[in-house]
Amino acid sequence: MPHRQPALDLSPPVSDEVRKTTCYMCACRCGIDVHLKEGKVAYIEGNRDHPVNRGVLCAKGSAGIMQHLSPARLRAPLRRTGPRGSGQFEEITWDEALGIVAERLAGLRRTAPEKLAFFTGRDQSQSFTSWWAQAYGTPNYAAHGGFCSVNMAAAGIYTMGGAFWEFGQPDWERTRLFLIFGVAEDHDSNPIKMGLGRLKARGAKVIGVNPIRTGYNAIADEWVGITPGTDGLFILSLIHCLLKAGKIDADYLARLTDASVLLDEDPRSETHGLYLRDADGKPQVIDRRTGHLAPWDGEGVEPRLTGSLRRAGTTHRSVFHRVAEAYLDARYAPETVAATCGVTAERIRRIAAELAHAAFDQAFEVAQPWTDFRGKRHETMPGRPVSVHAMRGISAHSNGFQTCRALHVLQILLGAVETPGSFRFKPPYPKPATAHPKPHGKVRPGEPLDGPHLGFVHGPADLLVNDDGTARRIDKAFTWENPMSAHGMMHMVISNAHAGDPYPIDTLFLYMANMAWNSTMNTSAVMEMLADKDADGDYKIPFIVYSDAYSSEMVAYADIVLPDTTYLERHDCISLLDRPISEADAAADAIRWPVVEPDRDVRGFQSVLVDLGVRLGLPGFVDAEGKAVYADYADYMVNHQRRPGVGPLAGWRGEDGAAGGRGAPNPEQLEKYKENGGFWTAHIPEEAQYYKPWNRAYQDWAVEVGLFDAPQPYLFSLWCEPLRRFQAAAEGKGRHRPPEHLRAQMQATMTPLPTWYAPLGDGHADPVEYPVHALTQRPMAMYHSWGSQNAWLRQIHGRNPLYLPTALWEKYRFQEGDWACVRSPAGEITVPVAHMAALNPHTVWTWNAIGKRRGAWALDKGAPEATKGFLLNHLIHELLPERGDGLRWSNSDPITGQAAWFDLRVSIEKVRAPRHVYPDPPPQASPVPPAPARVAQKVRP
Ligand code: SF4
DSSP states (O other): OOOOOOOOOSSOOOOSEEEEEEOOSSTTOOEEEEEEETTEEEEEEEOTTOTTTTTOOOHHHHTHHHHHTOTTBOOSOEEEOSSTTSOOEEEOOHHHHHHHHHHHHHHHHHHOGGGEEEEESSOSOHHHHHHHHHHHTOSOEEOTHHHHTHHHHHHHHHHHSOOSGGGEEEOTTTOSEEEEESOOTTTTHHHHHHHHHHHHHHTOEEEEEOSBOOHHHHTOSEEEOOOTTOHHHHHHHHHHHHHHTTOSOHHHHHHHBGGGBEEEOOTTSTTTTSBOBOTTOOBEEEBTTTSSEEETTOTTOOBOTTOEEEETTEEEEEHHHHHHHHHSSGGGSHHHHHHHHTOOHHHHHHHHHHHHIIIIITOEEEOOOEEBTTSOEESSEEEOOEEEEEOHHHHSSTTHHHHHHHHHHHHHHTTOBSSTTSEEEOTTOOOOGGGSOOOOOOOOTTSOOSSOSOOOOOSGGGOOBOTTSOBSSTTOTTBTTBTTOTTOOGGGHHHHHHHTOSOOOSEEEEESOOTTTTTSSSHHHHHHHHHOBOTTSOBSSOEEEEEESBOOGGGGGOSEEEEOOOTTSSOEEEOTTSSOOOBTTEEEEEEEOOSSOOSSSOOOHHHHHHHHHHHTTOBTTBOTTSOBSOSSHHHHHHHOOSBTTBOSOOSSBSTTSOBSSSOOOOTTHHHHHHHTTSEEEEEOOGGGSSSGGGBHHHHHHHHHTTSOSSOOOOOBOSSOHHHHHHHHHHTTOSSOOOOHHHHHHHHHHOOSSOOOOOOGGGGTSOTTTSOEEEEEEOOTTOOTTGGGGOHHHHTTOSOOOEEEOHHHHHHTTOOTTOEEEEEETTEEEEEEEEEOSSBOTTEEEEETTOOOOTTGGGOOTTOHHHHTOOOSGGGOOSBOOOOSSSOOOBSBOTTTOOBOTTOOEEEEEEEOOOSSOBOOOOOOOOSSOOOOSOOOOOOOO
């Protein structure tokens, strides 16, 4: 008798409607299909048509439903009723809340707009928030890049007009050797996972350089467990080996980089170390065809890589001479650096040889003709199948800027940027530093700021310092202490505002920046500063406004709380003006839109800023009659024009919606995005897909779609002239000079070619007393601190031990279940420990931002996040320990001001297991009710 299978429906419908939007559970911005059942979110899956993830959804992405239903969601605007930090609030109406904030800000704007400090954390609408702050007129605006990534971003842009992070990607289809440095798994995770899968399938090799072998490093073919803070030295040693072996791309260097540009070599000259320029200011090269000087971009010019010239008593030699001299030096020989890096000389040599083998022995050509900016036609595109990716692990050190630059110089010497098989930019990059604005900080009461807040300085004249040397910004960005702080320095705002240095402020306005906990260094002291009072009993930071969607630790310190929506309840714009979702082959942007309406009295923060802009009568937000220009953020997204025809969204522009990139606002634009799955793409023509900085077809296409207004080809900068200008000022050249106490450090660190110096903390903290490096990493399953309120993700990371390598585990005789007291010059913590073998032998580490303060995030008082979870932030001070010179030096990169939280050194001592971690700040009252014991949402087909 035939066996009859029962009829089973293996894919019952889980929804009666699907709405397509963009994930917000990490910075990747994957496309998602949100399934709704009877108007409620029932299920989230990946959008198979989306260019970022092609249907792939990670654990965080599918857990977005729990973020949306989180019991920690704020419910209504709040006014503080108890002392700061207590968490005691009363609910008020939006009209009351916005009335209080607008009245205060209006008064400041009339008299002293700099008394408002507006900083945003996990904000992906910076082109909008910065525009608001510029219209308001305060110089004190930035996002959180100074805490997070500015070394990487600034080094990339100053060196090659683009950076890693989400602004570039390996050529996944053609790379043969992939080198990945210091990457946490939370950023860009689906594309990297998918890309790694493609590499593995093709048999390409992956080398991971990271003190910790987790995530991508765990699946790398080779893991280099480097000592923290020495990546730059390792990279410069690879460069040493390549130069010594003659394994560099001389043609690429001569034609497409400044290696052939001539430098003034006369130490007596005011322009010593700067490019030789013609009367039009154009850098000069020697043209091989004539043997004479020529502008770098002259039609048909063929630059000579090793050019030199003696003129008017001064010798000029090409940058390449300086590169060779600097890196052939024995201080970068593998034998010299091996012990410091914790990587053997043989291994450094072998990796250098593998890089050379992939770049040159496995080189290939793509049969695609193209024309360069000098008008020369090329019949093929030569490929160099070596690509590199790096992130925060090499960035958050006090030598991070130069380390990131060193990595780019390595790529460039191999000809492995924007060539087939190598690292490729994503639009709107490439875009050189000279195409970015300079920072502005001129305050005029009642008027907008004189220009954008943040940008790229090119020398001392661009700094934001007053005639008496004091800083114009509260965070002291763009000063002699950290001149190239392109993203501002959010991590210094609270300590400077508390000290009234360089001046007191009145209102601290923060958005999604959990600065009373994990988004700050020196957490315990910052909590005290936020609640500290002066002799009159007034708070030293008089007024704090905070916007967050959830009951985070920072909420408890606000005077007024403006509750944000979840990411499924608001409009967002993932814009080409900001941080879009482009791919190397296509420009792309995306939206979020309210796929469900909020069931609480909350509003999207960007719409709240529009409302405040109207109440304050800010230019751009009101018309000549004082009427609102935009009804809300969605209206702004459609109708705002940053330049004629160019707005926040590039898709379906023009009155009929037929234009892409440039065009008049289209009232149907958001509907078009929704119909298309929430995104728009414009493919780059075949001829324009590689060699973008120098490729006429790409430059013309970029102008056509509105990325810029005229072609802007440029050369990569092995030699960083802005750095040389600061270094020269420290040598006593020019009109603007740094303070005496900074000069020696500036001369040593601001070298125009990448250098390596030991992390600055090493000269302050006693390396004998604090012999162990301590790091944090973001887990793949959580992004920032938001995951700890998410019932699904909490099951993965509800607590975090301190992981110790075998050598330290055995040295201190630890066993599973033990605890340790961990000390740094800034403080101590008591935490659980665990053993991990795949770890640099001098390094301990833990997951970032798992530890929570009791009472926050609607967690139970005894939640493991509060009793067994902890932060290393308590051990990291914004200033380095005193070393007897009468100064407190900043714990940051001296070039960009990036917080150096990976420079941390600690001592470890085994202690008896306590009941909970230390420090254990007193619990906060919760402005939201306790979470229900059980959350159930049954979806029936
Ligand atoms: S990788 Fe990031 S954006 Fe993509 S699904 Fe996961 S959490 Fe969402």
